[in-house]
Amino acid sequence: MQHDLMFKRLANEDGGTVLVEIDGATFNARAGDTVAAAVLAAGMIPSRTTPLSGSSRAPYCMMGVCFECLVEVDGVPNVQGCMTLVAEGMKILPQTGARYLSMAEQEMYS
Amino acid sequence: MSERIYDLVVVGAGPAGMAAATTACQHGLDVALLDEQAAPGGQIYRSVGKPAPADTRVLGPDYYYGRKLVDALQHTQIDYFSSTTVWDISSERVLSVSIGGHSRTLRAAKILLATGAQERPVPFPGWTLPGVMSCGAAQILLKSSALTPPGPLVLAGSGPLLLLIAWQLHKAGVSISAVLDTTPSSNYFKALRHGLGALRGWRMLFKGLGYLVSLRKAGINMLSGVTKLSADADSSGRVAQVHFQQRGHSRVINCKSLLVHQGVVPNVQLTRAMDARHLWHEQQQCWHPQTDSWGETSIGGVFVAGDSAGIGGALAAEHFGRLTAWQVACQQGRLGSAERDMLARPVRQTLNRLMVIRPFLDVLYQPAVEFLLPVDETIVCRCEEVSAGDIRRFVGLGCSGPNQTKAFSRAGMGPCQGRMCGLTVAQIIAAERNVAIDQVGYYTIRAPIKPLCLGELASLVSHGDKQ
Ligand SMILES: Cc1cc2nc3c(=O)[nH]c(=O)nc-3n(C[C@H](O)[C@H](O)[C@H](O)COP(=O)(O)OP(=O)(O)OC[C@H]3O[C@@H](n4cnc5c(N)ncnc54)[C@H](O)[C@@H]3O)c2cc1C
Ligand code: FES
Numbered sequence: 001m002q003h004d005l006m007f008k009r010l011a012n013e014d015g016g017t018v019l020v021e022i023d024g025a026t027f028n029a030r031a032g033d034t035v036a037a038a039v040l041a042a043g044m045i046p047s048r049t050t051p052l053s054g055s056s057r058a059p060y061c062m063m064g065v066c067f068e069c070l071v072e073v074d075g076v077p078n079v080q081g082c083m084t085l086v087a088e089g090m091k092i093l094p095q096t097g098a099r100y101l102s103m104a105e106q107e108m109y110s
Numbered sequence: 111m112s113e114r115i116y117d118l119v120v121v122g123a124g125p126a127g128m129a130a131a132t133t134a135c136q137h138g139l140d141v142a143l144l145d146e147q148a149a150p151g152g153q154i155y156r157s158v159g160k161p162a163p164a165d166t167r168v169l170g171p172d173y174y175y176g177r178k179l180v181d182a183l184q185h186t187q188i189d190y191f192s193s194t195t196v197w198d199i200s201s202e203r204v205l206s207v208s209i210g211g212h213s214r215t216l217r218a219a220k221i222l223l224a225t226g227a228q229e230r231p232v233p234f235p236g237w238t239l240p241g242v243m244s245c246g247a248a249q250i251l252l253k254s255s256a257l258t259p260p261g262p263l264v265l266a267g268s269g270p271l272l273l274l275i276a277w278q279l280h281k282a283g284v285s286i287s288a289v290l291d292t293t294p295s296s297n298y299f300k301a302l303r304h305g306l307g308a309l310r311g312w313r314m315l316f317k318g319l320g321y322l323v324s325l326r327k328a329g330i331n332m333l334s335g336v337t338k339l340s341a342d343a344d345s346s347g348r349v350a351q352v353h354f355q356q357r358g359h360s361r362v363i364n365c366k367s368l369l370v371h372q373g374v375v376p377n378v379q380l381t382r383a384m385d386a387r388h389l390w391h392e393q394q395q396c397w398h399p400q401t402d403s404w405g406e407t408s409i410g411g412v413f414v415a416g417d418s419a420g421i422g423g424a425l426a427a428e429h430f431g432r433l434t435a436w437q438v439a440c441q442q443g444r445l446g447s448a449e450r451d452m453l454a455r456p457v458r459q460t461l462n463r464l465m466v467i468r469p470f471l472d473v474l475y476q477p478a479v480e481f482l483l484p485v486d487e488t489i490v491c492r493c494e495e496v497s498a499g500d501i502r503r504f505v506g507l508g509c510s511g512p513n514q515t516k517a518f519s520r521a522g523m524g525p526c527q528g529r530m531c532g533l534t535v536a537q538i539i540a541a542e543r544n545v546a547i548d549q550v551g552y553y554t555i556r557a558p559i560k561p562l563c564l565g566e567l568a569s570l571v572s573h574g575d576k577q
Pocket of ligand 2: 060064065066067069070080081083
């Protein structure tokens with residue numbers, strides 16, 4: 001994680017802190033942060049690589065549209081980071097290459 | 111056991127949905143309001159019940175106005191479901207929803223889809239690089255988390271929201287290296303034809319010009335007539351430079367963050383999945399569901415209001431939300447048609463006043479062709495990494511519409527289900543075939559409109575919830 005990639009926190013209404021682990025390091029998120037916001041604040045960029053070419057990506061829309069914010073949370077891949085709030089003790093990891101399977105494909109492989 | 115049937119289920123707690131739900135409730139209807147966000151507000155009033163920045167000057171009074179709508183909601187008997195995503199609506203008006211990884215169903219006599227807008231995808235070479243983000247995304251981070259992007263920062267694009275967000279970031283103390291305006295200069299002449307509307311809607315126009323003047327006054331580098339936008343990465347794979355042309359010169363600016371914007375387009379995922387009739391809006395360059403004057407779609411009992419019905423902005427969304435609520439109350443026998451019309455008259459007048467500037471704005475801020483029909487090397491489908499050149503090649507091989515691209519690639523089949531590429535793919539195919547876009551159509555959208563895990567569906571079926 002690089003310091004110069006981190007989003008900066010402005011003076012804010014105290015929402016309380018939530019302790020999470022981002023890419024192995026402890027991070028004080030703000031209560032009300034989404035996982036994607038915490039990832040950007042911690043500078044975990046890129047937050048995923050694509051399954052096809054392995055190219056680097058990071059959250060793009062922050063509103064549930066683009067699915068660029070997919071990360072691994074507590075061992076579960078394909079979590080939509082911008083639609084998930086941080087919770088105490090959460091372990092967040094970048095997602096490297098995991099393919100998102102459509103429902104039909106999941107059925108095929110299960 | 112007889113299942114509860116709500117008089118009205120409203121999907122989306124933005125200005126349209128909040129106003130509609132509150133109004134319907136005031137007329138004695140049994141109302142449920144569902145939203146996939148953790149708190150009501152929608153996009154414009156995101157987190158307004160609990161905004162993160164301490165300094166209220168950053169987001170400005172138009173944002174805090176939304177508190178009024180959120181407060182009104184709290185004084186009603188509405189069943190409000192937060193963090194609840196609607197992923198299917200059957201023809202019997204059974205809504206399948208996902209709450210915290212579990213699915214359940216809700217039944218409704220009438221449904222209002224107030225699902226708002228999404229930012230128009232802005233494909234250009236380099237838009238997939240980490241560090242490139244939509245302007246709206248930066249605004250959401252500001253509203254909900256008081257976070258600002260690392261500098262050097264460049265904003266690029268077109269439209270009133272670009273200027274508003276630049277202004278908000280500036281007020282937040284963020285240093286902006288440049289704002290690159292990609293509005294084609296020819297748009298100014300085209301928009302003049304709608305100049306009368308602009309004059310009649312002068313209040314809105316003044317606000318827009320106000321941001322422009324304030325940004326210039328603040329000494330921010332505002333460059334207009336920008337074309338051939340592209341972004342390059344450094345060795346770490348992160349955005350490092352933005353390249354463009356201005357007045358015949360090639361230019362480069364270093365940046366760590368690049369925020370892009372080309373206006374907003376209706377979120378039509380649910381109306382598409384329900385097979386409602388959609389029309390192409392030439393001025394707004396997007397699809398919208400066909401409705402009557404009360405917002406009822408081609409599917410009886412299913413209404414749309416706000417930006418998901420066609421882009422009109424937050425105030426129009428709020429007013430139209432009330433209109434649909436009165437019509438639903440009337441259809442449910444809680445309001446006479448004479449009384450409905452009496453209530454509606456002044457609101458329709460206000461709506462006319464708000465909408466009069468729209469044709470001018472729509473034409474002025476039509477995206478430059480390079481963002482509608484990007485150059486070959488541009489990734490169009492971000493999920494499955496299909497380029498504009500690939501789509502053109504498919505057309506050469508006989509691909510005639512967005513659904514046929516699936517025979518050639520996985521375009522539109524990734525988790526975003528075409529939200530980020532549908533418009534671009536359709537426009538490229540139409541241009542290549544030299545036909546109107548209504549002739550090539552759009553992706554067929556099927557439920558679930560948001561990815562679910564298999565277990566979730568199984569739990570729904572085993573509970574015998576779904577009929
Ligand atoms: C990112 C962004 C930022 C914007 N910021 C501004 C601004 O600062 N100022 C301004 O004037 N305009 C802004 N706009 C324009 C904005 O679209 C309108 O002004 C206004 O928010 C429209 O209100 P609405 O009620 O139609 O929809 P919205 O306010 O967009 O509300 C729609 C709601 O529906 C919910 N929803 C959508 N699909 C589902 C589903 N399947 N299940 C459950 N819930 C769902 C969403 O979570 C959302 O809360 C912004 C638009 C975007 C996309
Ligand atoms: S950032 Fe786009 S879906 Fe999460």
